[in-house]
Amino acid sequence: AAVVEHIFQVKNVVVKPLCKEQRIPTVNGSLPGPAINVREGDTLVVHVINNSTYNITIHWHGVFQLKSSWMDGVNMITQCPIQPRNNFTYRFDITGQEGTLLWHAHVVNLRATLHGALIIRPRSGRPYPFSKPYKEVPLVFEQWWDADIELLNSRPAPISDAYLINGLAGDSYPCSKNRMFKLRVVQGKTYLLRIINAALNTHLFFKIASHNVTVVSVDAVYTTPYVSDVMILTPGQTVDALLTADQPIGTYYMSISPYTGANSIVPVPPSNPTQSLIIYEGAKSTPSPSSPLMPSGRNAISTAHRFSSNITSLEGGPYWTPVPRHVDEKMFVTMGLGLNPCPPGTKCIGPFGQVYAGSLNNRSFVIPRTISLQEAYFYNISGVYTDDFPSQPPMKFDYANFRVRTNSEYKMMFPERRTSVKTLKYNSTVEIIVQNTGIISAESHPMHLHGFNFYVLGYGFGNYDRIRDARKLNLVNPQMHNTVGVPPGGWVVLRFIANNPGAWMFHCHMDAHLPYGIIMVFVVQNGPTPNTRLQPPPSNLPQCTRDPTIYES
Numbered sequence: 001a002a003v004v005e006h007i008f009q010v011k012n013v014v015v016k017p018l019c020k021e022q023r024i025p026t027v028n029g030s031l032p033g034p035a036i037n038v039r040e041g042d043t044l045v046v047h048v049i050n051n052s053t054y055n056i057t058i059h060w061h062g063v064f065q066l067k068s069s070w071m072d073g074v075n076m077i078t079q080c081p082i083q084p085r086n087n088f089t090y091r092f093d094i095t096g097q098e099g100t101l102l103w104h105a106h107v108v109n110l111r112a113t114l115h116g117a118l119i120i121r122p123r124s125g126r127p128y129p130f131s132k133p134y135k136e137v138p139l140v141f142e143q144w145w146d147a148d149i150e151l152l153n154s155r156p157a158p159i160s161d162a163y164l165i166n167g168l169a170g171d172s173y174p175c176s177k178n179r180m181f182k183l184r185v186v187q188g189k190t191y192l193l194r195i196i197n198a199a200l201n202t203h204l205f206f207k208i209a210s211h212n213v214t215v216v217s218v219d220a221v222y223t224t225p226y227v228s229d230v231m232i233l234t235p236g237q238t239v240d241a242l243l244t245a246d247q248p249i250g251t252y253y254m255s256i257s258p259y260t261g262a263n264s265i266v267p268v269p270p271s272n273p274t275q276s277l278i279i280y281e282g283a284k285s286t287p288s289p290s291s292p293l294m295p296s297g298r299n300a301i302s303t304a305h306r307f308s309s310n311i312t313s314l315e316g317g318p319y320w321t322p323v324p325r326h327v328d329e330k331m332f333v334t335m336g337l338g339l340n341p342c343p344p345g346t347k348c349i350g351p352f353g354q355v356y357a358g359s360l361n362n363r364s365f366v367i368p369r370t371i372s373l374q375e376a377y378f379y380n381i382s383g384v385y386t387d388d389f390p391s392q393p394p395m396k397f398d399y400a401n402f403r404v405r406t407n408s409e410y411k412m413m414f415p416e417r418r419t420s421v422k423t424l425k426y427n428s429t430v431e432i433i434v435q436n437t438g439i440i441s442a443e444s445h446p447m448h449l450h451g452f453n454f455y456v457l458g459y460g461f462g463n464y465d466r467i468r469d470a471r472k473l474n475l476v477n478p479q480m481h482n483t484v485g486v487p488p489g490g491w492v493v494l495r496f497i498a499n500n501p502g503a504w505m506f507h508c509h510m511d512a513h514l515p516y517g518i519i520m521v522f523v524v525q526n527g528p529t530p531n532t533r534l535q536p537p538p539s540n541l542p543q544c545t546r547d548p549t550i551y552e553s
């Protein structure tokens with residue numbers, strides 16, 4: 001195992017993906033930021049030097065952080081932000097996982113431009129559980145705004161202007177004609193596409209003209225090989241897929257397009273697909289067919305559902321562990337949008353003149369302001385959070401078809417603003433049924449858990465039924481994820497083992513829903529041995545000043 005060291009210079013630079021120049025924070029001046037390549041078992045050391053004008057943290061999305069929860073990089077949950085002209089070094093081991101993940105800023109909306117690939121290959125001498133590809137190609141999907149990045153904080157945020165593939169908008173956008181990502185391939189060879197959806201707020205379909213791909217891994221967990229002509233990734237999800245250049249020599253479009261589900265209140269993102277090219281050696285560079293490729297319709301719920309629910313884990317593959325049958329902690333968590341009172345002195349445009357809010361079990365999470373939640377836990381500082389996140393919603397209702405009929409149903413539209421956590425015993429098995437509600441709007445929410453992968457035992461539509469649906473759960477080879485799209489007006493059943501002490505966020509990975517409060521935090525208690533206890537924070541962990549810039553929630 002090696003020590004892999006990087007320097008992340010965070011600085012503002014001017015870029016112009018479309019027709020308008022915009023000043024954005026970047027890592028080392030590039031969009032997307034640098035890719036990190038490690039092998040399983042390595043130690044990753046990243047020196048973050050903040051020469052930008054923003055408070056930042058860097059999060060290693062999907063990394064287990066076993067015994068290193070102080071390195072999770074979540075603003076006000078595991079650390080105060082790194083302020084301008086300050087530095088912090090992240091240092092952690094990468095163990096027990098292989099595949100494609102991402103790193104991104106975890107402060108307000110800064111992950112819009114501060115993100116990049118995090119690629120974990122097997123330790124030397126260990127093969128992939130599929131035949132070795134000829135080449136590996138990271139594809140980072142991004143969302144771009146011509147608007148000033150500060151405006152992304154406003155509610156509702158401005159509508160994005162383009163999607164990018166590896167920083168390029170392609171020929172269906174203005175001022176972007178010849179700026180298209182081009183993958184040159186040799187006929188007959190197989191390529192491993194390492195695909196990352198780093199978009200802030202949009203699920204994306206991905207498709208290659210005339211080619212199928214074979215999915216071999218999702219969220220850095222090996223899958224049973226799954227052949228598909230289209231795929232979908234929620235914000236924060238990653239897919240590794242094999243592409244064989246098995247078509248006639250030519251040039252083909254490779255495109256992404258948005259998925260919003262039905263009846264979404266999310267501001268309408270651009271609907272044009274973003275194109276990139278696969279160019280076979282010896283081919284002309286005009287694509288065939290030459291018309292732009294539309295991966296799927298924006299409302300194609302069944303296409304999205306088919307791809308997401310058909311994936312299974314590679315049983316017996318590297319790092320595979322069977323699903324635990326005994327559950328210690330059962331939770332039923334309703335999730336969705338609601339409303340908060342309009343702050344005095346502002347003009348609010350939500351229904352009933354309110355602002356949108358989001359909630360889990362009718363709690364809207366409020367980010368601590370003075371000290372990180374994990375420091376408050378570690379040092380036993382009271383008044384920062386309460387240990388009373390409910391395992392059930394406050395009342396039963398028709399979740400998937402919400403209608404206001406009674407006073408208490410009306411109340412369900414107005415979540416309580418709290419900083420509440422759920423405490424878990426070390427090594428307990430937790431099952432969470434996440435029920436998407438139709439309060440205000442029905443859309444898919446990508447729920448992301450820090451520090452752990454969870455089994456996704458099932459996906460479905462409507463209200464989860466404890467008898468009918470429980471019978472259909474996959475306890476044999478369910479897919480594993482760190483981020484799962486909860487279907488619009490539907491549910492997922494998740495299971496994970498809380499084997500890592502610390503404070504771990506569980507939240508919607510649509511960035512716009514973080515200030516709404518679709519967040520909760522699990523505090524996993526210490527285990528019995530010194531090795532399973534939360535260690536003191538590193539001595540140089542950034543400290544909060546009087547005015548940390550944080551999520552306004």
Ligand code: C2O
Nearest residue numbers: 059061236448505
């Ligand atoms: Cu990808 Cu909480 O983050």
